[in-house]
Amino acid sequence: MVMWKKWLWISIIVLIGLFLVPYSLPLIFAFITAVMLEGLVQWQMTKLRFNRLQSVIIVFMSYVLLISVIGYYLISIIAQQTVALSGKTPNFMKGFYVSVIRPLIRKWEFYSKNLPKDVIVSIEKTLENSINSLDTFLHGVIQNTVNLLTAIPGFLIEFLIYLIALFLISLELPRLKAKVEIHLKEQTKRRVYLVANQLYRAGIGFIKAQIILSLLTFFMAFIGLSILRVPYTALLALLIVIVDILPILGTGSVLVPWAVIAILQNNQFLGIGLIVLFLVITVVRRIIEPKVYSTSLGISPLAALISLYIGFKLLGVVGVILGPALVIVFDTLKRANIIKMKFKI
Template sequence: MIKRWFTILVLVLLIIFLLPYSLPFVLALVTAILLENSVKWFMTRFKWPRFRAVLVTFILYVLFILLFVWFVVQLFVSQVVSLAQKAPAFANNFYEQSLKQFIRDSEQYFKSLPIDVFESFEQTLEDTLQSATQMLQGLVEWLFGLAAAIPGFLIEFLVYLIAVFLFSLELSRLRIKAERHLREATKEKIYLVTSQLNRAGVGFIKAQIFLSVATFVMAFVGLLILQVPYAALLSIVIVFVDILPILGTGSVLVPWAVFSFFQDNQFLGVGLIILFIVITVVRRTLEPKVYSSNMGISPLAALVSLFVGFKILGFIGFFVGPALVIVYDTLREAGIIKSKWKI
């Protein structure tokens, strides 16, 4: 008994140690499991052998990735190039019409302040400029690092795609080999848990795509109404920032609104604040319902698991929180966890 538990502990520690180095293969295995329903559909619908079904599913998956990347890159690059061409004129216009006037007004105001207050403000301004310079330098270094990491990423991505195809081919055999080491009761419980998690994983991806598309549409329509240039590019940035941990649409729209008020553009400032409120309210209203309908848990459980998971684990908590609720419900239904207790 002790020997068996020691062997299990060693295997778990070995998996934890190797996991960072095996990430492309782990993602490939998860992807192959998610694509398995499509493979089975082709095999059942057209009576195809597994190899042909896997090949068609894999080609469709790669085409989807390429079309999505092509659409985003084309839209992003075209708008970035256009913005870069107009950036010098925009900066000059901003300096002449906004910044110089702000400096003149500030000089008149600070003349009436005590010298200590003025020196304190001057020091704060210098520190802010220095921080902005360091931030810009860091951004440039990050961009160079990102460019240097692209070849390595492409190699890992290629390995990931090859592994997805091979895992899809071998998935049925891997399952048969794993079943040899399982009792019948254990096998049924594992199938129940994995099927529920598979459904939840696909549902989470669907929910995230739906919420991202909804955010993009709201941002794009709102920016068009406000007559903001590069609305599509800015909408993509808003969606991307909204997905990132801690950050949200407010980290883009609120500072932008404040800046607009400084430029005496109250229409744009108020519009951006309203857009931020609309996107936030709609997303927070839709999130529990969308996640619950796609992942098979109640709206309340979805809301609580998303919030608590994010507070404890950050961005990963968005995945772990609902996954734990689903695993608990599945184990309870399988009879592994018994909750028939009374106080």
């Protein structure tokens, strides 16, 4: 009966925790960041003989300064190139109408004279549906932009909460650790430390892998767009990287439609160049991804390749992240002897 009650309470706590996760993301990210920065705090306390408060303040201020500098330069580059790009948007739309839309209208007027009425009605319905789809898409883009702008104040508040929580958690981390250890048996404690240590290393490795792949994509896109003499290369390369990171989307979401528009505008050099760039980025990433993940996450290249492939086939781009993550969690639990695989056939 006692065991039954214990597992009941554990289940209730887990369910409450899962329910609160969406509302506690700033605190969760603050805790993860504090754990990641703990090594620097401990190093200063050991090597430089600082007390914990001094070490936490120095590491915290250095971290805030780093993300502030990176954020400032990113926002400056994006703002400058966005303003310059928006100034040329009307000319681009006018040129697109003159070089693509108007010739299509003339061809339609010429060929429609000799087509049966049923065919004309069918084509007109298709065009109407396409226009409606485009209108819906543009309205969605505008609405998402408005939602993004209105979400900025809320994001700033959550970011402030994240920073405050990061400082306080960093300061209280040893006490939090001690409070958790009180409720753990010695064997459970060793297993928890092993799992936490492995997952911590895997988390750092995953972030490292994503940074390497994002930098690789950025430089390939930047060099490719520079060769194609495309203006605003830094902004567009950054946009490609951001879209590539997002679930479901990929580099093709930017490069392929852009290539189609360029070809319709009779700019075959740019259109074919963008398609080649898309193929190069895709092939290079597919070749390098297993090696990067295996090196950064501590799993074999074969396991990384299989997890990436199966994850992609089952869940698409999201599976590329979840596949290796599940392999790491399984391997970690097996090492901690939580999952036992001792059998023979």
